[in-house]
Amino acid sequence: MKQVDAIVLGLGGMGSSALAAFASRGMEVLGLDQEPAPHARGSSHGGSRIIRRAYFEHPDYVPLLRASFEGWRRLERASGLKCLHRTGVLLVGSSRSPILEASRSSAAAHDVPVELFDPDRMRARFPQFSSDRGWSGLFEPGGGFIDPEAGVRAHLELARRAGASIRRPVKVVSIDGDDQEAVVGTDQGELRTSRLVVAAGAWTASLLGDHLRVPLFPQRKAMIWFEPTDPRACSSDEMPAWLIDDGEPAGCYYGVPTWPGQPLPGGVKVGFHGPGSVVDPDATHEITPEVIERFTADLARRLPGVLKRPLAAQACLYTMSPDEHFVIDRLPGRGSMVVVAGFSGHGYKFAPVVGEIAADLAIDGATPRPAAFLNLDRFDEERPH
Ligand SMILES: Cc1cc2nc3c(=O)[nH]c(=O)nc-3n(C[C@H](O)[C@H](O)[C@H](O)COP(=O)(O)OP(=O)(O)OC[C@H]3O[C@@H](n4cnc5c(N)ncnc54)[C@H](O)[C@@H]3O)c2cc1C
Structure with a gap:
């Protein structure tokens, strides 16, 4: 298969949004999921997800929540x-x-x-x-509250309209790569891309193994x-x-x-x-x-x-995640890969802005959104607090 500009692994709440974000920027993007259609085996089903801005988890989320409300x-x-x-x-x-x-x-x-x-x-x-x-x-x-099934459907529909390709069911079995290229091993062969977003929900830690460096x-x-x-x-x-x-x-x-x-x-x-x-x-x-x-x-x-x-x-x-805050970052030493995971039971409401941030990080290496508090380096022991 011809190499695409970007691959999104996982088409639940976060991945469907990232797919739409890439496609809306004119990129050739491929979305993969192990299930044949949106499903009830992950985290983005069940009819409702509460959305609020008076955010007890941390006030730093509030600007992202404003952006999410606009996104919805x-x-x-x-x-x-x-x-x-x-x-x-x-x-x-x-x-x-x-x-x-x-x-x-x-x-x-x-x-x-x-x-x-x-x-x-x-x-x-x-x-x-x-x-x-x-x-x-x-x-x-x-x-x-947000209807998560409608949210996933809407993001996938916009992604498709903007030219995204979707292949499912495809099971990703391995991920490797460096700053230039990510190599995605699947049960249907190997794919390569310069930008990979891993939005695999509860499966993220086992898929990324040591590349992630924090347990989920x-x-x-x-x-x-x-x-x-x-x-x-x-x-x-x-x-x-x-x-x-x-x-x-x-x-x-x-x-x-x-x-x-x-x-x-x-x-x-x-x-x-x-x-x-x-x-x-x-x-x-x-x-x-x-x-x-x-x-x-x-x-x-x-x-x-x-x-x-x-x-x-x-x-x-x-x-x-270990501190119950999201993990949104490029992987250290493997800049072709972005991870969005560890949503710790409060992530769905952020899906529109998480997709945008994932595309920013994958395309530009940085995001203008105030999301640095969700980077992986907060887990570095030597980092001054
Ligand atoms: C009971 C419950 C209540 C919640 N309530 C709220 C709430 O009120 N408000 C709120 O904001 N959030 C809430 N959340 C959290 C929110 O739903 C999640 O943070 C969000 O849905 C996570 O989305 P995701 O895309 O990371 O995961 P998922 O939607 O699970 O998507 C991951 C996708 O990756 C695919 N995948 C995984 N591994 C592979 C592989 N190897 N190959 C191919 N595909 C793969 C899976 O099939 C899946 O489709 C709640 C969660 C639960 C469970």
Whole structure:
């Protein structure tokens, strides 16, 4: 096969966006994925991903989030597909919740409009949440959720329209290269290019091996859909996307309301963002009855009487980096390769800007976006902090 300007390995949330970014710059680009079509074995499925700018993970993400919001709007206009649902996002917790506190300071530092709710106002405005716990709230009206399946479809469609080639299923089995050229071994032969973006999600660490220099840890997470007791109270008209930081257990339950056009079986989607154990991404990922029972019991205490019964459950993979921040960089000593990985359970909302940054790094060796805090050298032991 003729050598192309760039190859994108992995066509999930990040790779589909990188493919569109290369193609929109007039480059001859080839996208590869091991699955025949967008699928539910990686990290970019399940109907919704929360998007917010009052960012407790670190305020440095906020400028990238602004760019992402613009990116989602541009993508919707260009593709005609609805991706962004503005339901607002409500963070719930005690007045000492570290997540509420960090979100409030991120919002203040970057002028993100938020509204604070004391326990009395919380009870009145958001009666779905347990009123006997004295919870406060931080509401970001501009937030909401993204439909990840629509996002991947839209990016792939724009990439195709701009001339990108896609080959799937193709399994990449090896990656090597230097500053000039990357060599991609696949189950259908070898490909060479001067620019390779590795966006292989939970498979990234095993594919890159020692080239990456930092470990990444795939984890399995549950997404469970619940039938609401009162459908209106849990619809996107009445319920924002939400996250509860009550410190027990370590981690947070979060949820997304029902919405018009939601795929079957519908229902309020709930997940848990917290510690997990490392899994093999190639294993069969199922959600056990014990996990569904635990969710059901924990949520009955947090949203009493709101969720009637579980309707469906599905697994999804996180790829944790050691500090839970993204890894976006050219590989040291192998400048033909760019990695975008380690999204640590909070990356999807950034997909439009991550694709642009990946293309910047691969084409120019640098990006004008303020993303240096996500470079690999933060893990260098000798680096002064
Ligand atoms: C339950 C859950 C909830 C989440 N909630 C949120 C949220 O609310 N907000 C948010 O912003 N983010 C959230 N995230 C995180 C977000 O979804 C991920 O960060 C994002 O989807 C990662 O996309 P990706 O492109 O890196 O991975 P993927 O979408 O998994 O794409 C990787 C692709 O690479 C392909 N691939 C891998 N290896 C090979 C190979 N050897 N050869 C060929 N192809 C290969 C795979 O088939 C796959 O298609 C959540 C994640 C999960 C699991």
